[in-house]
Amino acid sequence: MAKYLFRRVLASVPVLFVVAFIVFALLRLSPGDPAMILAGDGATPAQLDAMRHSMGLDRGIIEQFVIWLSKVLRGDFGVSLITGLPMRDLVLDRLGPSFALCLSTITLAVVVAIPVGVVAAWRQGRALDRIIMSGSVMAFSVPVFIIGYVLILLLSRGLGWFPVQGYRPLSEGIGAFALHLTLPTLTMSAPFIAVISRIVRSSVIEVMGEDYIRTARSKGLSERGVLFKHALGNAAVPIATVVGLSIALLLGGAVVTESVFNIPGLGRLVLEAVLSRDFTAIQTLILLSSVTYVVINLAIDVLYSILDPRIRY
Amino acid sequence: MFALPWGVRRAACIGVAGVVAALGAFPALAQTTVTAVMHAPLRGLDPVINSQYIVRNYAYMVYDTLLARDAANKIRPQMAERWTVSLDGKSITFVLRDGLKWHDGTDVKAEDCVASIRRWSAMDTMGQVMNTLLEGMTVVDDKTFEMKFKEPTEIALTALSKPSGLAAFMMPKRLADTPVSEPIKEELGSGPFRLVMSDFKPGVQAVFEKFKDYVPRSEPASGMAGGKIVSVDRVKWVTMPDPMTAVNALLSKEIDLIEYVPYDLLSILEANPGVVVKESKLRGNQSIARLNFSQSPFDNKLLRQAALLAIDQKDQMQAQVGNPKYYKLCAAAFGCGGAYASDIGADKVIKGQPEKAAELLKQAKYDGAPVVILHATDVPAFAAMAPVVAQALRKAGFNVQMRSMDWQTVAVSRASRAPVTNGGWSIFCTINGLVDVGEPLGYNAASASGKSGYFGWPDVPAIEEARAKFARTKDPEELKTIATDLQRRILDEVLFIPLGEAYSVSAWRTDMAPPLDTPVAVFWNFTRTGK
Numbered sequence: 001m002a003k004y005l006f007r008r009v010l011a012s013v014p015v016l017f018v019v020a021f022i023v024f025a026l027l028r029l030s031p032g033d034p035a036m037i038l039a040g041d042g043a044t045p046a047q048l049d050a051m052r053h054s055m056g057l058d059r060g061i062i063e064q065f066v067i068w069l070s071k072v073l074r075g076d077f078g079v080s081l082i083t084g085l086p087m088r089d090l091v092l093d094r095l096g097p098s099f100a101l102c103l104s105t106i107t108l109a110v111v112v113a114i115p116v117g118v119v120a121a122w123r124q125g126r127a128l129d130r131i132i133m134s135g136s137v138m139a140f141s142v143p144v145f146i147i148g149y150v151l152i153l154l155l156s157r158g159l160g161w162f163p164v165q166g167y168r169p170l171s172e173g174i175g176a177f178a179l180h181l182t183l184p185t186l187t188m189s190a191p192f193i194a195v196i197s198r199i200v201r202s203s204v205i206e207v208m209g210e211d212y213i214r215t216a217r218s219k220g221l222s223e224r225g226v227l228f229k230h231a232l233g234n235a236a237v238p239i240a241t242v243v244g245l246s247i248a249l250l251l252g253g254a255v256v257t258e259s260v261f262n263i264p265g266l267g268r269l270v271l272e273a274v275l276s277r278d279f280t281a282i283q284t285l286i287l288l289s290s291v292t293y294v295v296i297n298l299a300i301d302v303l304y305s306i307l308d309p310r311i312r313y
Numbered sequence: 314m315f316a317l318p319w320g321v322r323r324a325a326c327i328g329v330a331g332v333v334a335a336l337g338a339f340p341a342l343a344q345t346t347v348t349a350v351m352h353a354p355l356r357g358l359d360p361v362i363n364s365q366y367i368v369r370n371y372a373y374m375v376y377d378t379l380l381a382r383d384a385a386n387k388i389r390p391q392m393a394e395r396w397t398v399s400l401d402g403k404s405i406t407f408v409l410r411d412g413l414k415w416h417d418g419t420d421v422k423a424e425d426c427v428a429s430i431r432r433w434s435a436m437d438t439m440g441q442v443m444n445t446l447l448e449g450m451t452v453v454d455d456k457t458f459e460m461k462f463k464e465p466t467e468i469a470l471t472a473l474s475k476p477s478g479l480a481a482f483m484m485p486k487r488l489a490d491t492p493v494s495e496p497i498k499e500e501l502g503s504g505p506f507r508l509v510m511s512d513f514k515p516g517v518q519a520v521f522e523k524f525k526d527y528v529p530r531s532e533p534a535s536g537m538a539g540g541k542i543v544s545v546d547r548v549k550w551v552t553m554p555d556p557m558t559a560v561n562a563l564l565s566k567e568i569d570l571i572e573y574v575p576y577d578l579l580s581i582l583e584a585n586p587g588v589v590v591k592e593s594k595l596r597g598n599q600s601i602a603r604l605n606f607s608q609s610p611f612d613n614k615l616l617r618q619a620a621l622l623a624i625d626q627k628d629q630m631q632a633q634v635g636n637p638k639y640y641k642l643c644a645a646a647f648g649c650g651g652a653y654a655s656d657i658g659a660d661k662v663i664k665g666q667p668e669k670a671a672e673l674l675k676q677a678k679y680d681g682a683p684v685v686i687l688h689a690t691d692v693p694a695f696a697a698m699a700p701v702v703a704q705a706l707r708k709a710g711f712n713v714q715m716r717s718m719d720w721q722t723v724a725v726s727r728a729s730r731a732p733v734t735n736g737g738w739s740i741f742c743t744i745n746g747l748v749d750v751g752e753p754l755g756y757n758a759a760s761a762s763g764k765s766g767y768f769g770w771p772d773v774p775a776i777e778e779a780r781a782k783f784a785r786t787k788d789p790e791e792l793k794t795i796a797t798d799l800q801r802r803i804l805d806e807v808l809f810i811p812l813g814e815a816y817s818v819s820a821w822r823t824d825m826a827p828p829l830d831t832p833v834a835v836f837w838n839f840t841r842t843g844k
Contacts, residue, residue, distance in 0.1 A: 031718075031721075031722045031725045031726060032721050032722060032725055033724075033725050036724055036725060036728070037721060037724065038357065038362060038363055038364075038496075044441075044765075047435070047436065047493060047494070050492075050493070050494035051362070051494050053494065054492075054494040054495055080515075082356050082357060082515075083356045083357060083515040083516070084357070084358075084496045084498045085498070085515060090515070093514055149557065152558075152561055156561065156565060157561060157564065157565060160565075163565070163567060164558065164561040164562045164565045164567055165553065165558045165561070165562050165567065166551075166562075166567070259554040259555045259558075260555050260557075260558060261558065262551070262552075262553045262554070262555070262558050262562075264514060264516075264517040264518075268516070268554060269516070271554070272354065272356075272516050275691070275719070275721065276356070276721070277721055
């Protein structure tokens with residue numbers, strides 16, 4: 001396993017390098033000039049040239065890439081072209097809210113979706129199954145921002161239970177932290193509950209026809225035991241895959257939720273960086289996102305062998 | 314004599330002591346904080362190299378200006394105690410007022426102001442004009458400095474007092490000596506508020522606290538001038554990327570003020586008795602369509618005039634704003650209601666005349682050369698403009714092509730002087746704050762200096778001569794005459810097409826005193842009323 005992990009980590013290096021280079025090149029080739037954005041219409045061409053020089057944008061693409069990469073390898077992600085602040089500080093500042101939101105979302109999604117999916121599989125073709133599946137289609141189809149607005153209208157503006165917007169870190173108290181995170185979590189988890197519950201349902205249905213399920217039943221095991229111990233355990237591999245992919249998708253999906261609920265997370269940082277052509281910020285964030293994807297994929301592969309001992313690398 | 318029993322007296326003493334203690338603690342507990350959602354996120358802290366309005370607003374919180382304009386647009390001293398103009402009109406001496414301190418407690422000195430003016434004038438359009446006339450600046454003593462000019466002019470007073478564009482904010486010499494190619498990353502001003510750096514999260518929030526050593530002027534606040542009396546302890550600017558969230562937050566009392574409410578959300582706030590909705594003409598914007606003089610078809614004056622005639626301002630404002638309460642049809646190149654407002658040329662600007670425009674097309678022997686409009690789709694105010702312009706031009710007979718993109722791409726694409734077949738452009742639409750539009754020297758769309766000028770690059774020496782004359786003129790009546798002549802020439806050459814004026818609408822909770830109606834949103838002379 002250790003050898004396998006080492007090989008995988010090694011294989012991910014060229015992947016990250018290629019991603020970094022493509023992103024770097026695309027940014028430099030796309031229209032947009034941070035110096036012009038910063039200085040506005042009043043700047044003279046000479047002043048713009050001076051600003052581009054101070055930002056290092058007057059060098060060749062390859063030279064810029066090599067300089068940036070050598071700094072990244074030393075752990076220096078550079079400074080944001082727009083704010084002038086170190087990227088490390090900006091990312092760390094936004095990491096907490098994003099991490100909290102992603103963790104609460106995936107936790108809620110898994111906690112709700114797995115039993116719901118198992119119950120739907122158990123009641124396959126009956127009214128309960130149809131209701132659950134109709135609900136999951138709806139939760140997956142309705143745009144996240146509409147779910148957010150409806151929840152704000154009902155639970156914040158209507159009942160006054162939750163704040164409309166904002167984020168409070170845990171250091172300000174568990175109550176404020178939970179209150180501010182509830183609506184965004186409910187909003188963002190809806191499509192993931194839908195997807196995961198459907199996968200759980202189909203995976204469980206598939207294994208329910210297997211011999212060992214019949215054997216378990218014939219041994220007199222309760223239906224709950226059959227479902228959650230034997231069926232769910234053997235359906236775990238595809239479920240782990242979809243949960244892992246959901247975690248990766250959460251990183252991108254958080255942009256809308258973070259905007260609707262005014263959560264200062266990484267999703268918003270990406271959006272701001274793109275709109276203001278903050279090249280350093282975009283490069284850093286996409287590189288970090290790629291690293292996260294690679295790590296999650298690796299973690300899923302490792303998890304396979306734990307969930308199914310027959311899988312060996 | 315009547316005496317209370319000891320136990321009662323003891324209890325009374327403890328009670329009184331408790332109340333006194335509570336009152337003593339009261340100021341610390343009852344900090345007044347105003348939470349506002351501003352029109353844009355604050356990311357940069359350098360008001361000299363960053364031209365965004367939000368950076369200007371930030372600078373008014375933490376920095377101060379040497380001079381300022383009052384509500385009647387009259388130049389008033391602000392950090393300056395006074396100024397004197399020499400008899401030959403070639404020199405101006407400024408004396409700083411007593412008690413000015415930077416936020417680190419050190420005194421504001423004349424050398425700081427000289428360094429600040431030097432850095433600012435290298436970047437500001439009007440400052441650059443001023444520099445062409447400037448001979449030099451000399452520090453006389455800690456509180457006095459002199460500006461000497463090559464010829465009699467008072468452009469320094471106009472430039473140093475202008476409230477926007479790049480306003481001339483004073484900063485310590487240490488910061489002001491930073492080259493303009495490098496941004497200033499810290500805050501050290503002498504303004505009425507301090508930025509709390511530990512709470513500053515670029516793009517998310519900026520927290521300001523009252524600068525206790527700030528000494529306001531004794532005159533009442535008027536425009537950007539007068540006494541800046543801070544009546545709140547803290548002001549918190551929160552960024553909300555979704556305007557609907559900001560509206561919901563205001564209705565839920567989570568915030569106190571929204572600086573700019575999108576027009577399509579106003580009806581939600583107007584229906585709520587706990588919220589005041591108010592438009593500000595001073596903070597309004599002029600919408601314009603800028604034409605490219607360097608390429609066909611708008612290198613032809615007749616075709617530019619045809620475009621001017623084709624467009625109907627009401628159609629534009631209906632698409633952009635909707636409610637007539639919040640816009641004004643206006644032909645004035647330098648803004649309606651301003652010092653240089655004029656209705657000369659209104660017969661061509663306000664009402665669309667597609668038939669007359671079509672006649673001009675025939676007269677100009679228009680060959681169907683494509684008119685490429687850069688269409689910014691990501692900013693709601695911009696998104697509505699280009700399609701209406703396109704439709705009006707099509708109606709007149711122009712062959713119009715739209716290129717849709719985000720605003721930042723427009724900002725770069727408009728720098729191209731290539732033919733439209735090779736990535737070039739014919740028209741882009743933009744909006745400018747009326748506070749900037751009202752300055753004939755500072756308004757970039759009113760310049761016609763060819764390749765060195767603003768995008769579109771009109772080269773009209775007569776306009777530049779009139780602007781140069783404006784820079785050297787002191788008499789208000791003569792200035793007005795020159796501005797009117799400038800407007801006539803601008804509309805005749807069609808440097809830009811005025812598309813109307815939209816007012817800025819703010820909303821605040823009814824427990825707030827109404828903020829000052831100033832060209833820039835300010836937080837002095839503003840507090841909670843507790844209603």
